[in-house]
Amino acid sequence: MWQANFQTTTDVPAENLYRAITDFNAWNKWDDGIEHTQLIGDAKTGTTFILKPKGGPAVKITIEKMWPFEVIDVAHLPLAKMRTVHKYVRVGDTTHIHMNVQIWGVLGFVWRKVIGENQIKEAAAHTQAFIDYARAA
Numbered sequence: 001m002w003q004a005n006f007q008t009t010t011d012v013p014a015e016n017l018y019r020a021i022t023d024f025n026a027w028n029k030w031d032d033g034i035e036h037t038q039l040i041g042d043a044k045t046g047t048t049f050i051l052k053p054k055g056g057p058a059v060k061i062t063i064e065k066m067w068p069f070e071v072i073d074v075a076h077l078p079l080a081k082m083r084t085v086h087k088y089v090r091v092g093d094t095t096h097i098h099m100n101v102q103i104w105g106v107l108g109f110v111w112r113k114v115i116g117e118n119q120i121k122e123a124a125a126h127t128q129a130f131i132d133y134a135r136a137a
Helices: 014-021 024-031 108-121 123-136
Strands: 001-010 034-040 047-053 057-066 070-077 078-093 095-102
Touching: 001 108, 014 070, 014 095, 014 123, 024 034, 024 047, 034 070, 070 108, 078 108, 095 108, 095 123, 108 123
Parallel strands: none
Antiparallel strands: 001 095, 034 047, 047 057, 057 070, 070 078, 078 095
């Protein structure tokens, strides 16, 4: 299994970040690499949603765990899975943002190169766009 982490801090409250990340149908408003998302049912553990990246095929994603200030989702890729953990921890006047990406499976090495490494490389820019969206929402 391959995994990588990204961390940063912001003055935006954890509540605002959590509200924004759990609005699954709005992810394309802060991530310019997403064409659209479609939540199938209510936002809760076990629910699935479809994420359509720009220029790529739609991917089924399951919400593995969801509780205040932490969301874990698992993307079902061909012959691999990718788990993404989003966690927001309030410390004084700042919120620590933690993101972890894990990829495993027969073709995990391929998806690491195609998706995983790019997610970590672009994490700072995507997280800043996400923070700006959560601040305004």
